[in-house]
Amino acid sequence: MKIIKAKKILNFENAFKILQDKAIAFEKTIIQIDDFEKLKNKYKNATIIDCSNDIIAPGFINTHTHLEFSSNKTSLVYGDFLKWVESIVKSRDNLSKEANDKLIEKTIKSMMKSGVCTIGEISSFGIDLEICANSQARIVFFNEILGASDKICDDNWDKFIKRFNASVKYKNDKFIPAISVHSPYSTHPILTKKACEFAKNNSLLMSAHFLESNHEKIWLTKGSGGFKKWLLNFNKNLEPMYNIDSFLKYFKDIKTLFTHCVYVDDFSKFDKKMHSITHCAFSNRLLSKKTLNLKKLILSGIKLNIGTDGLSSNISLNFFDELRANLLIHDSFDLHKLAEILWISSTINAANALNLNSGLISVGRLADIAVYENLKCEDSELLLQLILQTKEAKKLFIGGDECSF
Amino acid sequence: MKIIKAKKILNFENAFKILQDKAIAFEKTIIQIDDFEKLKNKYKNATIIDCSNDIIAPGFINTHTHLEFSSNKTSLVYGDFLKWVESIVKSRDNLSKEANDKLIEKTIKSMMKSGVCTIGEISSFGIDLEICANSQARIVFFNEILGASDKICDDNWDKFIKRFNASVKYKNDKFIPAISVHSPYSTHPILTKKACEFAKNNSLLMSAHFLESNHEKIWLTKGSGGFKKWLLNFNKNLEPMYNIDSFLKYFKDIKTLFTHCVYVDDFSKFDKKMHSITHCAFSNRLLSKKTLNLKKLILSGIKLNIGTDGLSSNISLNFFDELRANLLIHDSFDLHKLAEILWISSTINAANALNLNSGLISVGRLADIAVYENLKCEDSELLLQLILQTKEAKKLFIGGDECSF
Numbered sequence: 001m002k003i004i005k006a007k008k009i010l011n012f013e014n015a016f017k018i019l020q021d022k023a024i025a026f027e028k029t030i031i032q033i034d035d036f037e038k039l040k041n042k043y044k045n046a047t048i049i050d051c052s053n054d055i056i057a058p059g060f061i062n063t064h065t066h067l068e069f070s071s072n073k074t075s076l077v078y079g080d081f082l083k084w085v086e087s088i089v090k091s092r093d094n095l096s097k098e099a100n101d102k103l104i105e106k107t108i109k110s111m112m113k114s115g116v117c118t119i120g121e122i123s124s125f126g127i128d129l130e131i132c133a134n135s136q137a138r139i140v141f142f143n144e145i146l147g148a149s150d151k152i153c154d155d156n157w158d159k160f161i162k163r164f165n166a167s168v169k170y171k172n173d174k175f176i177p178a179i180s181v182h183s184p185y186s187t188h189p190i191l192t193k194k195a196c197e198f199a200k201n202n203s204l205l206m207s208a209h210f211l212e213s214n215h216e217k218i219w220l221t222k223g224s225g226g227f228k229k230w231l232l233n234f235n236k237n238l239e240p241m242y243n244i245d246s247f248l249k250y251f252k253d254i255k256t257l258f259t260h261c262v263y264v265d266d267f268s269k270f271d272k273k274m275h276s277i278t279h280c281a282f283s284n285r286l287l288s289k290k291t292l293n294l295k296k297l298i299l300s301g302i303k304l305n306i307g308t309d310g311l312s313s314n315i316s317l318n319f320f321d322e323l324r325a326n327l328l329i330h331d332s333f334d335l336h337k338l339a340e341i342l343w344i345s346s347t348i349n350a351a352n353a354l355n356l357n358s359g360l361i362s363v364g365r366l367a368d369i370a371v372y373e374n375l376k377c378e379d380s381e382l383l384l385q386l387i388l389q390t391k392e393a394k395k396l397f398i399g400g401d402e403c404s405f
Numbered sequence: 406m407k408i409i410k411a412k413k414i415l416n417f418e419n420a421f422k423i424l425q426d427k428a429i430a431f432e433k434t435i436i437q438i439d440d441f442e443k444l445k446n447k448y449k450n451a452t453i454i455d456c457s458n459d460i461i462a463p464g465f466i467n468t469h470t471h472l473e474f475s476s477n478k479t480s481l482v483y484g485d486f487l488k489w490v491e492s493i494v495k496s497r498d499n500l501s502k503e504a505n506d507k508l509i510e511k512t513i514k515s516m517m518k519s520g521v522c523t524i525g526e527i528s529s530f531g532i533d534l535e536i537c538a539n540s541q542a543r544i545v546f547f548n549e550i551l552g553a554s555d556k557i558c559d560d561n562w563d564k565f566i567k568r569f570n571a572s573v574k575y576k577n578d579k580f581i582p583a584i585s586v587h588s589p590y591s592t593h594p595i596l597t598k599k600a601c602e603f604a605k606n607n608s609l610l611m612s613a614h615f616l617e618s619n620h621e622k623i624w625l626t627k628g629s630g631g632f633k634k635w636l637l638n639f640n641k642n643l644e645p646m647y648n649i650d651s652f653l654k655y656f657k658d659i660k661t662l663f664t665h666c667v668y669v670d671d672f673s674k675f676d677k678k679m680h681s682i683t684h685c686a687f688s689n690r691l692l693s694k695k696t697l698n699l700k701k702l703i704l705s706g707i708k709l710n711i712g713t714d715g716l717s718s719n720i721s722l723n724f725f726d727e728l729r730a731n732l733l734i735h736d737s738f739d740l741h742k743l744a745e746i747l748w749i750s751s752t753i754n755a756a757n758a759l760n761l762n763s764g765l766i767s768v769g770r771l772a773d774i775a776v777y778e779n780l781k782c783e784d785s786e787l788l789l790q791l792i793l794q795t796k797e798a799k800k801l802f803i804g805g806d807e808c809s810f
Contacts, residue, residue: 074782074790079740282733291736315729315793324720328687328733331696335484377479385479388720 001027001046002400005036007374008382010057011361012348016340018379024056026367028400033363049402051371054394055386057343058359059117059368060319061350064207064259064278064307067121067128070107071098072312078286081213082226088312095312096125104131107317111308112137113405114318115393117368120257120278120307120354122180122207126163133170136403138368140354141167141175142207145195146182148234148241153190160195174399176354178205184247185216185227185240196250205255205354207278211244212260214289220244245269257353259307262288267300276303276353279345282316282325283309294330298341305350306342319346323387339384371395406432406451407805410441412779413787415462416766417753421745423784429461431772433805438768454807456776459799460791462748463764464522464773465724466755468545469612469664469683469712472526472533475512476503477717483691486618487631493717500717501532509536512722516713517542518810519723520798522773525662525683525712525759527585527612531568538575541808543773545759546572546580547612550600551587553636553646558595565600579804581759583610589652590621590632590645601655610660610759612683616649617665619694625649650674662758664712667693672705681708681758684750687721687730688714699735703746710755711747724751728792744789776800 002025009019023036025043032039040048072095077087108131111119118138121128132139143164147156167177179199181187187195199206211217218225223240232238248269251258258270259278270277279292297304306326308317316322323342330338351359358366370393375385396403409431414424428441430448437444445453477500482492513536516524523543526533537544548569552561572582584604586592592600604611616622623630628645637643653674656663663675664683675682684697702709711731713722721727728747735743756764763771775798782790801808 074780074786074794077783077786078789078793285733285736286740325733328690328730329736331690331734335691375479378482381479381482384483388483389479 001025001031001043002049003036003039003043003046004049004056004369004371005052006056006371007051007053008055009033009361010055010343010383012058012344013360013362016343016383018382021052024361024369026369026397026400028367030361030363030365030367033361049395051395053374055372055374055382056361057115057370057372058347058361059370059396059398060115060346061118061120061305061354061356061359062111062116062308062317062319063120063257063305063350063353064280064309065111065119065121065317066124066310066312067104067107067132068099068124069095069310069312070103071095072310076312078313080289081287082215082230084287084313085230096127099127101131104128105135107311108132108135108137109405111317111319112396112403113392114320115370115372115390115396116319117370117396117398118350118354118356118358120207123163126166129167129170133167133175136398136401138174138356138358138398139176140178140205142178142180142205143167144180144182145191146186147191148186148188148231150188150190153188156191157194176205178207180207183209183212183216184242185219185231189241192247192250196254199254205257206251207257207259208251210247210258210261211263212284212288214263217263220247251275255353255355257305260284260288260292262290262292264293267297267302270302272301272303276305276349278305278307279326280307280309280313281329282322283313285325285329286313291329294333303349303353304341304345305353306346318391320387320390327387336380336384339387342387343383367397367400369397406430406436406448407454408441408444408448408451409454409461409774409776410457411461411776412456412458413460414438414766415460415748415788417463417749418765418767421748421788423787426457429766429774431774431802431805433772435766435768435770435772438766454800456800458779460777460779460787461766462520462775462777463752463766464775464801464803465520465751466523466525466710466759466761466764467516467521467713467722467724468525468662468710468755468758469685469714470516470524470526470722471529471715471717472509472512472537473504473529474500474715474717475508476500481717483718485694486692487620487635489692489718490635501530504532506536509533510540512716513537513540513542514810516722516724517801517808518797519725520775520777520795520801521724522775522801522803523755523759523761523763525612528568531571534572534575538572538580541803541806543579543761543763543803544581545583545610547583547585547610548572549585549587550596551591552593552596553591555593555595558593561596562599581610583612585612588614588617588621589647590624590636594646594655597652597655601659604659610662611656612662612664613656615652615663615666616668617689617693619668622668625652656680660758660760662710665689665693665697667695667697669698672702672707675705675707677706677708681710681754683710683712684731685712685714685718686734687727688718690730690734691718696734699738708754708758709746709750710758711751723796725792725795732792741785741789744792747792748788772802772805774802
C-alpha cells in the first residue's frame with residue numbers, strides 16, 4: 001500500500017473538480033481518497049509519498065503511436081499525404097533498421113516523462129513487440145493488417161495471425177493485444193471482414209486510419225484523384241474497395257478507434273457507444289491539408305481521444321507538446337473550454353475508448369497517476385496553465401508502481 | 406576580417422535560393438561571398454571559422470517584445486484581452502520588480518540562442534534601458550507613451566521625453582531609440598500627435614498596438630462593449646478618442662510597425678512603403694480570440710514581420726517556437742509556402758520594417774548571421790524542416806562579432 005499526499009487532485013468525474021490537500025491510498029488500484037491523517041491511521045504500514053506541494057492527475061493515454069518509425073527526423077516529406085506515403089515507402093526499410101529496441105524504449109520513456117501511462121501502439125511489422133510487452137508503460141498493442149490485392153489476402157492473413165499470436169503470449173493487464181485495420185485504401189475487404197470477425201469473436205479492440213487525406217476522400221467517394229495513380233503500384237483493380245458507409249459497416253458493434261477523420265463530414269455515421277475518434281493534430285498539420293472539425297465532432301456526441309501519432313509525422317511525442325499544438329490549431333475555441341476538452345479526451349475518454357479501468361482518480365480505478373509541479377494560479381486557470389507550462393511529470397505511477405524514466 | 410565556410414547559405418534576395426559549399430568574408434558587414442579557397446587567398450590574415458557542415462542564414466529579427474514582463478509565468482489570466490489587462494494592472498508592480506537586469510539579460514540571451522540578432526523592444530517603463538543598451542543583441546528600443554486622460558498629457562509627455570532622451574544617450578548602430586504609441590484606446594490624441602510629429606522631425610521609427618482584441622474593435626467602431634466599462638477607471642470621457650481611420654492618419658508618412666491587427670478588415674488602409682504588420686501568433690491565441698487574416702494581409706501587399714511578444718502573453722521567446730506556432734495556427738496554408746513566408750518575414754521584411762541594413766546574406770549588408778545544424782533532407786524541404794527541427798543556433802554573429810550565449 002502507498003499513500004500519496006497532494007496539494008491538488010484533478011478529477012474529471014462527471015464534471016471537472018479539484019480536491020484540495022487530500023491524499024490517495026493505492027495499490028494496483030485506488031483504494032481510498034481522503035485526508036492524509038485519516039489514511040495514515042488506517043493504513044499503518046503504507047509507504048508515504050509526500051507530494052503535498054504538487055498536483056496529481058490521471059496519467060495521460062496516448063491512443064495512437066507508431067514506435068517503429070521512431071528514428072525519423074527529416075527523412076520524410078511533409079505537406080501532402082501522397083508525397084509523404086511515397087517517402088515512407090522509400091525510407092521504410094532504413095527507418096525500421098534504425099528503430100532498434102533501445103530507441104523504441106527511449107521513445108516510450110520520453111512519452112512517460114510527459115505524463116503518459118498508456119500507449120495505443122499501432123504495430124506495422126512487429127519489431128516493437130517485445131520492447132512494448134516488457135515496458136513499464138501500459139500498452140494496447142494494435143497488430144496491424146493490410147494488403148490491397150485479393151491475391152495476397154491469404155498470405156497476409158496468415159502472417160497477421162502469426163504476429164497476433166506472438167503478441168498474445170505476452171498478454172497481461174498491462175499489455176493488451178488488439179487489431180488495427182490499416183485503412184480503407186490499403187486493406188482488402190476480405191482482410192477487413194476476417195479481422196473484424198476475429199475481433200468480435202475474441203472481444204478485441206480495433207483501430208483504423210480513416211479519411212486522413214483529401215486523396216483518400218476523393219478516392220473513396222469518386223474513385224479518382226492522386227490515389228488512383230499511386231494504387232496502380234499495388235493493385236490493378238482500379239475501383240475503390242469501399243465507400244465511406246461500406247467500410248464503417250464492418251466495424252458495427254466492435255469497439256473501434258477511428259484515427260484522423262479529418263475529412264469526415266457526418267459524424268453520426270459512427271456509433272456513440274462503440275466508436276471514438278482519435279485526433280492527432282500535429283500529424284494532421286504535416287500531412288492532411290485540413291484540420292479535424294472539432295466543433296462538429298463534439299456536437300455529434302462521438303467521443304474524442306488524443307494521439308501524438310509517430311515521429312514519422314510529429315516532431316515530439318511529449319504529450320504536453322501535442323496538447324499545446326491542439327490549443328494553437330483549434331484557435332477558434334475558447335481557450336479554457338478547449339483545455340478542459342483536451343484533458344478529458346486524454347484521460348477518461350481515452351480510457352473508455354480502450355476499455356481500460358483508468359483515466360480517473362477514483363476509488364476502484366487503476367492507479368495510473370501522474371504528479372506535476374503545482375503552478376501559482378487560480379484554480380480556474382489551472383487546466384490551461386498546466387498545458388501551457390508543463391514539460392514533464394515529476395513522478396508517474398502505472399498500476400500503482402512508480403516508474404523510472 | 407573573418408571567413409566562415411558553410412555547407413549551405415540561405416538567401417532570400419528576390420527569390421529563395423541556397424548557395425552550396427560557399428564561404429563569406431565579413432567584418433562589421435559582409436564583404437564577399439565566394440568559394441572558400443578564393444577568399445582565403447585574398448584575405449590572408451582572416452580568421453577562419455569552419456562551419457562547412459552547417460547552414461548559414463540571416464539572423465532573425467524579433468520585432469516585438471516586452472522584456473519588462475519577462476518574469477511572468479502564470480500570474481496573468483489568458484483567454485480574454487480585458488481579463489488579461491485587468492490581471493496586468495493587478496500584477497504589474499510585482500512582475501516589474503522581479504524583472505531585474507539579470508532576468509532581462511537572460512531573456513535576451515534565450516532569444517539570441519534561437520537565432521535572433523535584432524530585437525524590437527517595447528519599453529513601457531524604461532527599466533530595460535541599460536541592459537538593452539549594453540546587450541550583445543541589436544536593439545530597436547521603442548520608448549512607449551500612453552495616457553487616456555487629457556489632464557495627464559503634459560505630464561506624460563514630459564516623462565516620455567525624459568525617458569526618450571535617456572535612451573538617446575546610448576544611441577549607436579546596435580542601439581536605436583524609437584517611439585511606441587501604446588494603442589488607440591490608451592493614448593490620447595494630444596500625445597499621439599506630439600509623438601508622431603516628434604518621430605517625423607527626428608526620423609524615428611514608430612510602433613503601435615492596433616486592433617488586437619474584439620473589445621478594441623467594438624470600442625473604436627461603436628463606442629461600446631467591455632472596453633467602455635473598463636475605461637471608466639481612467640477616463641470619464643466615454644467616447645472613443647479615434648476611429649480606425651483617424652488613428653491611422655497620425656502615422657501618415659511615418660515608418661511604423663502596427664502590431665497584432667487581428668481585427669483589421671481592410672489592409673489597404675495602410676501605406677505599403679511606410680507601414681508593416683507585426684504578427685505575434687502565440688500571443689494572439691492567448692489573448693485575442695481571433696487569428697490574423699494572413700491570406701488577406703499577403704494579398705494586400707502590406708509586409709509582415711514576426712514578433713514573439715513578451716512572456717506576458719507567450720510561453721517561450723525561442724524564435725523557432727514562435728515560427729512553429731505560426732505553422733500550426735495558420736493551418737490552411739500550404740506548409741512549404743508558409744515556411745518561406747515566415748523566413749522572409751523574420752529576416753529581410755523585418756529589416757526593411759526597421760530600416761536596418763541586415764536581413765540578407767548579401768555583400769554590403771550587416772554581418773548579422775546565424776549558424777544552424779544542417780539537416781539531411783532535400784533542399785526543397787529545408788526551410789520547413791529547419792523550423793520544425795531547430796531548437797537553437799550553433800553560432801550567432803551580430804555586426805560581425807560572435808556572440809556568447
